[in-house]
Amino acid sequence: MITLFDVKGDAKIGEITQEQLQFLIDQLVEEHEEDQDYYINPSTLDMFEEAGGNAELVSMLRSALGDREDMDIRWEEA
Numbered sequence: 001m002i003t004l005f006d007v008k009g010d011a012k013i014g015e016i017t018q019e020q021l022q023f024l025i026d027q028l029v030e031e032h033e034e035d036q037d038y039y040i041n042p043s044t045l046d047m048f049e050e051a052g053g054n055a056e057l058v059s060m061l062r063s064a065l066g067d068r069e070d071m072d073i074r075w076e077e078a
Contacts, residue, residue, distance in 0.1 A: 006064055007072035013064040020057045037074035
């Protein structure tokens with residue numbers, strides 16, 4: 001099981017599948033091989049939709065982002 005967290009405050013965003021995680025890894029920049037955190041903003045989420053991203057994942061991230069301009073998320077495998 002993979003859990004997403006908002007880096008600010010370490011609040012749990014939700015749980016995602018391995019396929020959803022792979023989509024994030026494929027779409028976002030990793031600073032190094034073991035990187036587990038990502039920067040997102042509304043444009044990023046639009047890009048996910050255009051790339052055929054999982055609707056549940058995009059919705060979860062939009063909800064977590066709320067009215068903020070951007071946020072950092074991280075994932076953790078249990």
